Amino acid sequence: MKQIRRRQVVRTGTTVEQMVRAIADMIVTGVMHPGERLDELSLAVRFDVSRTPVREALRELGAMGLVDREPNRSAVVANVTEAYLHSMFEAMSELEAICARLAAERMTVDERHALELEHRASARLVHANAQEDYAAHNTEFHTRLYRGAHNDHIYEMVTQTRARLAPFRRAQFRLPGRLAKSYDEHDVIVTAIMRGDAAAASQAAFSHVAIVSDASIVFASDKAE
Amino acid sequence: MKQIRRRQVVRTGTTVEQMVRAIADMIVTGVMHPGERLDELSLAVRFDVSRTPVREALRELGAMGLVDREPNRSAVVANVTEAYLHSMFEAMSELEAICARLAAERMTVDERHALELEHRASARLVHANAQEDYAAHNTEFHTRLYRGAHNDHIYEMVTQTRARLAPFRRAQFRLPGRLAKSYDEHDVIVTAIMRGDAAAASQAAFSHVAIVSDASIVFASDKAE
DNA sequence: CGCCGTTCATCTGTATACAATATGAAATGC
DNA sequence: GCATTTCATATTGTATACAGATGAACGGCG
Numbered sequence: 001m002k003q004i005r006r007r008q009v010v011r012t013g014t015t016v017e018q019m020v021r022a023i024a025d026m027i028v029t030g031v032m033h034p035g036e037r038l039d040e041l042s043l044a045v046r047f048d049v050s051r052t053p054v055r056e057a058l059r060e061l062g063a064m065g066l067v068d069r070e071p072n073r074s075a076v077v078a079n080v081t082e083a084y085l086h087s088m089f090e091a092m093s094e095l096e097a098i099c100a101r102l103a104a105e106r107m108t109v110d111e112r113h114a115l116e117l118e119h120r121a122s123a124r125l126v127h128a129n130a131q132e133d134y135a136a137h138n139t140e141f142h143t144r145l146y147r148g149a150h151n152d153h154i155y156e157m158v159t160q161t162r163a164r165l166a167p168f169r170r171a172q173f174r175l176p177g178r179l180a181k182s183y184d185e186h187d188v189i190v191t192a193i194m195r196g197d198a199a200a201a202s203q204a205a206f207s208h209v210a211i212v213s214d215a216s217i218v219f220a221s222d223k224a225e
Numbered sequence: 226m227k228q229i230r231r232r233q234v235v236r237t238g239t240t241v242e243q244m245v246r247a248i249a250d251m252i253v254t255g256v257m258h259p260g261e262r263l264d265e266l267s268l269a270v271r272f273d274v275s276r277t278p279v280r281e282a283l284r285e286l287g288a289m290g291l292v293d294r295e296p297n298r299s300a301v302v303a304n305v306t307e308a309y310l311h312s313m314f315e316a317m318s319e320l321e322a323i324c325a326r327l328a329a330e331r332m333t334v335d336e337r338h339a340l341e342l343e344h345r346a347s348a349r350l351v352h353a354n355a356q357e358d359y360a361a362h363n364t365e366f367h368t369r370l371y372r373g374a375h376n377d378h379i380y381e382m383v384t385q386t387r388a389r390l391a392p393f394r395r396a397q398f399r400l401p402g403r404l405a406k407s408y409d410e411h412d413v414i415v416t417a418i419m420r421g422d423a424a425a426a427s428q429a430a431f432s433h434v435a436i437v438s439d440a441s442i443v444f445a446s447d448k449a450e
Numbered sequence: 451c452g453c454c455g456t457t458c459a460t461c462t463g464t465a466t467a468c469a470a471t472a473t474g475a476a477a478t479g480c
Numbered sequence: 481g482c483a484t485t486t487c488a489t490a491t492t493g494t495a496t497a498c499a500g501a502t503g504a505a506c507g508g509c510g
């Protein structure tokens with residue numbers, strides 16, 4: 001009498017892994033905001049499963065750092081301290097620098113070519129001030145860098161760090177002129193990588209992320225309620 | 226009528242967090258070997274809880290990378306590929322280098338002093354060839370470096386990476402002469418940090434870990450059955 | 451009028467029951 | 481005798497039931 005309406009909600013096979021991805025996605029893409037509650041029952045209803053797999057998903061998200069959990073409290077979208085946020089941005093700079101350096105040394109000819117193409121293609125988006133599309137390109141660009149380092153563990157770390165930072169830098173490309181600056185910075189990185197200049201690539205990648213960090217931290221503190 | 230016998234086995238409050246730590250510890254300290262099964266029922270009996278919290282602990286360990294999980298199979302102690310192992314060691318070098326650099330720049334006077342004391346104290350262990358004790362000292366020494374970088378996120382990453390590597394470098398100080406070499410390498414790092422030479426500290430830390438990596442990988446492939 | 455304790459609703463933590471899947475052994479056909 | 485199928489058993493995956501904790505509403509009492 002209480003399961004009259006089934007099958008209305010998320011409509012997946014709904015394994016725990018899929019739930020993890022779905023929830024992580026909501027957090028990373030900003031559908032859910034830091035501090036927002038994730039109560040088990042609501043999620044269970046939403047995904048049309050019992051609380052058991054929901055709990056497992058939440059625990060996994062907790063281990064990833066995307067949600068905060070305390071005993072006998074609902075999990076909440078991770079709401080990091082300003083100090084920790086700063087440490088993540090700094091770590092991100094360091095990781096990007098490493099990736100750029102290794103990429104300059106290790107990328108295959110194909111990878112270099114693809115990176116350059118991706119980069120050149122984004123020029124159009126800058127001129128059109130297509131912020132959404134540029135953001136997507138930006139993700140792709142950086143992912144190519146991370147992959148280009150040819151180190152799976154570093155890739156894991158940088159990807160996870162990036163995911164955890166995502167909720168805090170949503171608005172980065174809204175800053176006036178940021179698109180063009182981003183493009184120029186990418187250009188320096190690409191140029192260095194193309195000529196195999198590890199030091200220059202590393203330096204450029206470090207600054208690039210550091211700049212984004214500064215801007216984002218401002219925004220993050222803006223929307224702190 | 227069926228809970229006559231409780232409280233016989235592991236004797237903790239046995240929260241999930243404690244189980245995670247306990248199992249992680251068994252893996253990291255080498256009580257359990259890569260590939261070994263972790264079946265839920267055995268663990269449940271062992272910790273005197275039901276399978277539900279055990280499953281959550283295993284999922285968390287899976288997220289940490291300490292155990293591998295596949296659908297409908299028992300979790301097993303993580304058994305990484307040689308390629309991935311190599312990527313972790315390389316990442317470890319990079320992270321250590323970062324920590325040493327930042328530590329050289331940021332450590333407080335007290336921290337520097339404590340690091341130097343810790344280091345000097347270990348000389349005795351080298352002469353006595355006290356491998357176990359030196360291993361403990363070594364952990365402490367590196368932890369001081371990580372903390373000294375004053376970056377919580379990097380600390381998390383390096384700590385987690387170190388934990389995942391632990392099962393694969395158990396025997397590092399068994400190599401003849403390794404203790405003395407380790408001490409000398411630490412010495413270079415400490416000296417550089419004491420005089421605030423970030424570049425030298427970074428370089429020394431990088432090589433130090435890279436050397437350990439080489440040795441460990443040999444050992445790891447030795448004992449691959 | 452305000453403070454404190456009680457009660458109740460809500461939610462998490464854990465145990466248990468059951469369903470689904472994989473594994474290994476026995477049995478059967480070739 | 482070997483391969484294959486079938487079935488039993490062990491183990492994971494999920495749902496449900498219940499116990500414990502937390503927070504809020506309410507009412508008594510100073």
